[in-house]
Amino acid sequence: MNVFDRAYDDPVRVLDEDGTVVGDVPDLDEDALVGIYRDMRLARHFDGRAVSLQRQGRMGTYPPLSGQEGAQIGSATALAEDDWIVPSYREHGAAFVHGLPPEKTLLYWMGHGDGARAPDDVNVFPIAVPIASHVPHAVGGAWASKLRGEDDVFVCYFGDGATSEGDFHEACNFAGVFDTPTLLFCNNNQWAISVPRERQTRSATLAGKAEAYGFDGVQVDGMDPLAVYAVTAAALEKARNPPESRLRPTLIEAVQYRFGAHTTADDPTVYRDDDEVERWRRKDPIPRLERYLRAEGILDDDRVDAIEAEVETRVADAIEAAESAPRPEPRALFEHAYAELPTELEAQHAELTALREERGDAAFLGE
Amino acid sequence: MNVFDRAYDDPVRVLDEDGTVVGDVPDLDEDALVGIYRDMRLARHFDGRAVSLQRQGRMGTYPPLSGQEGAQIGSATALAEDDWIVPSYREHGAAFVHGLPPEKTLLYWMGHGDGARAPDDVNVFPIAVPIASHVPHAVGGAWASKLRGEDDVFVCYFGDGATSEGDFHEACNFAGVFDTPTLLFCNNNQWAISVPRERQTRSATLAGKAEAYGFDGVQVDGMDPLAVYAVTAAALEKARNPPESRLRPTLIEAVQYRFGAHTTADDPTVYRDDDEVERWRRKDPIPRLERYLRAEGILDDDRVDAIEAEVETRVADAIEAAESAPRPEPRALFEHAYAELPTELEAQHAELTALREERGDAAFLGE
Amino acid sequence: MSDTQNLTLVQAVRDGLHTELRADDDVVVMGQDVGKNGGVFRATEGLHEEFGGDRVVDTPLAESAIVGCAVGMAAMGMRPVPEIQFSGFMYPGYDQIVSHMARFRARSRGRFTLPMTLRAPYGGGIRAPEHHSESKEAFYAHEAGLKVVIPSTPYDTKGLLAASIRDPDPVIFLEPKLIYRAFREEVPEEPYTVPIGEATTRRAGDDVAVFTYGAMTRPTLEAAEALAEDGIECEVLDLRTISPLDREAIVDAFERTGRAAVVHEAPRTAGLAAEITAILQEEALLYQEAPIERITGFDVPYPLYALEDYYLPSATRIEEGIREAAEFEP
Amino acid sequence: MSDTQNLTLVQAVRDGLHTELRADDDVVVMGQDVGKNGGVFRATEGLHEEFGGDRVVDTPLAESAIVGCAVGMAAMGMRPVPEIQFSGFMYPGYDQIVSHMARFRARSRGRFTLPMTLRAPYGGGIRAPEHHSESKEAFYAHEAGLKVVIPSTPYDTKGLLAASIRDPDPVIFLEPKLIYRAFREEVPEEPYTVPIGEATTRRAGDDVAVFTYGAMTRPTLEAAEALAEDGIECEVLDLRTISPLDREAIVDAFERTGRAAVVHEAPRTAGLAAEITAILQEEALLYQEAPIERITGFDVPYPLYALEDYYLPSATRIEEGIREAAEFEP
Numbered sequence A, B: 001m002n003v004f005d006r007a008y009d010d011p012v013r014v015l016d017e018d019g020t021v022v023g024d025v026p027d028l029d030e031d032a033l034v035g036i037y038r039d040m041r042l043a044r045h046f047d048g049r050a051v052s053l054q055r056q057g058r059m060g061t062y063p064p065l066s067g068q069e070g071a072q073i074g075s076a077t078a079l080a081e082d083d084w085i086v087p088s089y090r091e092h093g094a095a096f097v098h099g100l101p102p103e104k105t106l107l108y109w110m111g112h113g114d115g116a117r118a119p120d121d122v123n124v125f126p127i128a129v130p131i132a133s134h135v136p137h138a139v140g141g142a143w144a145s146k147l148r149g150e151d152d153v154f155v156c157y158f159g160d161g162a163t164s165e166g167d168f169h170e171a172c173n174f175a176g177v178f179d180t181p182t183l184l185f186c187n188n189n190q191w192a193i194s195v196p197r198e199r200q201t202r203s204a205t206l207a208g209k210a211e212a213y214g215f216d217g218v219q220v221d222g223m224d225p226l227a228v229y230a231v232t233a234a235a236l237e238k239a240r241n242p243p244e245s246r247l248r249p250t251l252i253e254a255v256q257y258r259f260g261a262h263t264t265a266d267d268p269t270v271y272r273d274d275d276e277v278e279r280w281r282r283k284d285p286i287p288r289l290e291r292y293l294r295a296e297g298i299l300d301d302d303r304v305d306a307i308e309a310e311v312e313t314r315v316a317d318a319i320e321a322a323e324s325a326p327r328p329e330p331r332a333l334f335e336h337a338y339a340e341l342p343t344e345l346e347a348q349h350a351e352l353t354a355l356r357e358e359r360g361d362a363a364f365l366g367e
Numbered sequence C, D: 001m002s003d004t005q006n007l008t009l010v011q012a013v014r015d016g017l018h019t020e021l022r023a024d025d026d027v028v029v030m031g032q033d034v035g036k037n038g039g040v041f042r043a044t045e046g047l048h049e050e051f052g053g054d055r056v057v058d059t060p061l062a063e064s065a066i067v068g069c070a071v072g073m074a075a076m077g078m079r080p081v082p083e084i085q086f087s088g089f090m091y092p093g094y095d096q097i098v099s100h101m102a103r104f105r106a107r108s109r110g111r112f113t114l115p116m117t118l119r120a121p122y123g124g125g126i127r128a129p130e131h132h133s134e135s136k137e138a139f140y141a142h143e144a145g146l147k148v149v150i151p152s153t154p155y156d157t158k159g160l161l162a163a164s165i166r167d168p169d170p171v172i173f174l175e176p177k178l179i180y181r182a183f184r185e186e187v188p189e190e191p192y193t194v195p196i197g198e199a200t201t202r203r204a205g206d207d208v209a210v211f212t213y214g215a216m217t218r219p220t221l222e223a224a225e226a227l228a229e230d231g232i233e234c235e236v237l238d239l240r241t242i243s244p245l246d247r248e249a250i251v252d253a254f255e256r257t258g259r260a261a262v263v264h265e266a267p268r269t270a271g272l273a274a275e276i277t278a279i280l281q282e283e284a285l286l287y288q289e290a291p292i293e294r295i296t297g298f299d300v301p302y303p304l305y306a307l308e309d310y311y312l313p314s315a316t317r318i319e320e321g322i323r324e325a326a327e328f329e330p
């Protein structure tokens, strides 16, 4: 059966909670499988360190991703290098897999504009904060790809809450009408801040919303990285080489859970039960894959330790790099508003510079 | 079978194109049946006269409704007096059935603000021009009705094109989540100006879009006034007294056709074939119902002639009333912006008045 | 004598909502996370518990529907108080705001009036992510049919919020979140209103009239104190309502000083400072002794937080700006 | 020597689009009814036939997606030219305009620039239904990162449109539909550009500097002629670009006259006239001899058409306003 012909509420699964195979294991070599494991470990470790940086006042508000590694790493691993990621604010895991250095993510949440600029050879869009407003960008990018006869797919990540926004709807409809190579990847982590999935919409599934646009929708166990990989790979293949009867876009609903707070500014104990969190923790994608890889003889204690060490070093290096970046110069305020600085902005910059010279930085920093 | 359990692409039908009964005839007495016929005739006659007023320069741009009488009159006839109509710009037929004097509609398209104010006892919202932006108003109004324990239903009319707008999506989602007594009535007339239904969305039906919101969607033959009446009555009943398993809102897709231009400013021959128009003209709701009523012995030549005469007089009176309304006073510009005129607006009004006194109206009217 | 509580500005918001929810069954608070969570800034804390989910409503994530449904409710005579989580997220609902909230009364020639109050935390300075620091009040001041209120103290907040909720017209109520918890003030427990459309004098002085509002009021007063040490006395007017402006108070202060500065954190071009300047030179040109200084945010997108201190007018920048106005000699 | 055609303004739009579609495969025209129908004003007539449905695209009815998809295409280096059918329908796409179109370049620190041009017929006076007569250019001028262009002649239209499409930055291109077919002008068949950001003098005069743009240019010139009969000579500057403003030309004209009026059909409060007034008194107060007159639309919702002639500045109202500026004596 084609993966897209399943009932909307019948999620694709590969491994169960114990790491036992319950579906079709995708065709990945050892390195790739270990890569998924390592990148999930990295994302998890990065996340913990980022939260504590915020606690220590070394970083601003930060949106944790723990629990969502399976969906992020599993999907991003399936992408070709030329494909594009159009993320919301929580996809540092996916962006890392696609080449975004983690120090960029840290810089961004440290309030440095440079953090939003991916290296020129990394196909990751800047973080989009207004919910769902980036979905049309992914459709437009994909449309450009199609018009130019390229075969790059645009993968847009967004949350369960995002499906309520008008932009989600309009963008999906355009994707259907213009049959653009867009993968609409919904990280249904059950909560939009304090609003649970059931109160976000009365739709039976989020995958089923695809019905309104004429393209495929499919649910996947988002805590199962191999299932996510498989369904993403299938959707990418379809976007590039659609069969007669199907449109290129796919709406993937990856059912998952955010273990932590919405952001470091949020206290989830106000609105949800520990029980629920516990239930979902048992589905944690990392031990699940680890168990499978150990059972297959691909991982053992030594390799796990080595990975742990590698991951810690990588994250420590990223923190070091981000923290040693110089505070941006005030001219960066003006510099990128237009391709060429308009006269009036030059004048405003001069105003600022003059005052800085006269009264020093303390005149601004209010300390 | 419950009318809402049909397949989305299986429209409710009562009369075929010849007026032969092919479904369940709703339980309406003779007066009501003749009323539907008469109101359709009135809407059609009004439409023709309005178009020619525009041609003669006696009225501004006007959106004709010919072809859509079945959907408008059939649905509006099912409403209780306390129910509300939240129209777009093309529903003068429905509004008339619900009590809006046709002279108001004329006044409106003659550019008089007063045309948008329904009499206080007529539950019709002002015309909403920005497509789909009135759908949330209907949901909010219905929500208020529910919160107050009233049982008024809000019927919102919009077109096929409107389903592409974000506001349609957001409003439907709210209707589902808050289970508001809203009837979402889509006049699918196959065209949004020059864009055909198939290029508006790849969704198989518009009715099926209800899936995304957890409530019922149903197609009806919009050229069949009795079918429209029946399905509207069922949706209203469900909105007031929902069974356990169903939500109050319903999305009705009334499949129909606009015989004429989008508005008097539009030339449809540029984008559509005469053949298509001809095909749809054979489904005309008026002769169809007339044939049925004649066959049932409810109408005969005399009654039809009397109705024709009545309709012509009513429309002639409306035109007379609208054309004899005085040109609005310039103070109307300012009067209703706020409940109390702010000082600055008083000053601006004084500015205008002074200049009028000094230089006369010709100073503004540029003739 | 009425009892008082010592409240922060955000507590005064909560108290104002509480009072009005209690006084009028038609008042409904609605928005993202305003219910069980009590609002991301705790502005609705405990209200869901006390008034239930029908009066204090968690909505789906859709700003246009939040505003648009409130329009429909208000047209039916309810008094909805929708919240947009940050003023930078009002734009997805912009069409509802400018095309409907602002115009429903005029369109229906007074049949439907919209007694709704659209609240949003507003302004910069809290090290927030992108889009969380917007101040675009000029958009709403440019659109007729809306009133725009921006309080700067806890006392005013409660009173202006009550006045807004009871007002027959739609009000945009922007809450300067930088000072949500900056200081406390005695706030009566009783309901009361502070009139919409009236500015208030925060400091008297004869040399320069300084017009400001919201979070900029405090650094402006700080600047005024610094200038006083140099013998420059500022009259500081807190406008409180941006639309309609209290033209009389503005012109009066200017006529007494002949010099003026306007301080806001919003971008300069076509902002409120331009409007106030235009009013002053229209109505009191002959009193003018110096160019009116615009001390504002720059005409750039609001930066990520590492640079926001350079974007926002600081007490020092305000001081220098006012000094220019004070010391200008033709 | 280049051949010319005698074109109306809307034909110049079409010709400009045609030229750019021909010159650059990355140019894509998209919007509601721009394809087979040729646009509700015929601004895209024949383009679909000539360039096909991939280059001249009929879109579904969804403004936010029209703008938002264009953002995505432009980020990939294409040059989309989305049309919004009337400027009053830009608001459903407002979030895409201000949060993304305006900021994508700044956000990505120059990695992505958006060479897109958002066109919309704009302004009143054509007896159109509600929302079809908006002039809210001040919204876009207040938002950094956008350029805002409003032509007033066929020649400028083609040249400014070409300049906009080729510009690396996003441009809002507002077309005064009242004068879409009001007159014809010789327009070169060849491609050419008129620079963004430069005002032009439509009439020279020493007594009063009058700043205007778009459809108001013609009644302003008419008023100037009437005033000339009374010996009042106006310098009429057609701004052509609203953001960034040609401050140099504006200040220069004012310094030569000491008196000024600004004419626009948009509402007065926080409109462009306020901005220009503020600029003038900041940069040239010492030249000022009279209050700067704002001759504008009133601060009310644009009325249905039976009253629109009272809303819009007429030649007579403009004349009276300028006369005030000319005759003011301290």
Ligand SMILES: Cc1ncc(C[n+]2csc(CCOP(=O)(O)OP(=O)(O)O)c2C)c(N)n1
Pocket: A090, A129, A130, A131, A158, A159, A160, A161, A162, A163, A187, A189, A191, A192, A193, A262, C032, C061, C063, C085, C089, C092
């Ligand atoms: C347009 C808009 N409205 C509101 C917000 C504030 N906000 C930030 S995240 C969030 C919840 C998002 O939920 P969801 O889409 O499920 O994504 P998640 O955070 O769970 O990954 C809200 C309401 C925003 N960023 N943008």
Ligand SMILES: Cc1ncc(C[n+]2csc(CCOP(=O)(O)OP(=O)(O)O)c2C)c(N)n1
Pocket: B090, B129, B130, B131, B158, B159, B160, B161, B162, B163, B187, B189, B191, B192, B193, B262, D032, D061, D063, D085, D089, D092
């Ligand atoms: C937000 C918005 N965008 C564009 C328009 C211009 N416009 C008016 S009617 C129309 C087509 C509407 O099509 P549909 O929803 O099918 O309704 P119909 O006119 O067929 O009844 C368009 C694009 C508008 N009024 N509002």
Ligand SMILES: [Mg+2]
Pocket: A159, A160, A161, A187, A188, A189, A190, A191, A192, A193
């Ligand atoms: Mg979520």
Ligand SMILES: [Mg+2]
Pocket: B159, B160, B161, B187, B188, B189, B190, B191, B192, B193
């Ligand atoms: Mg239609």
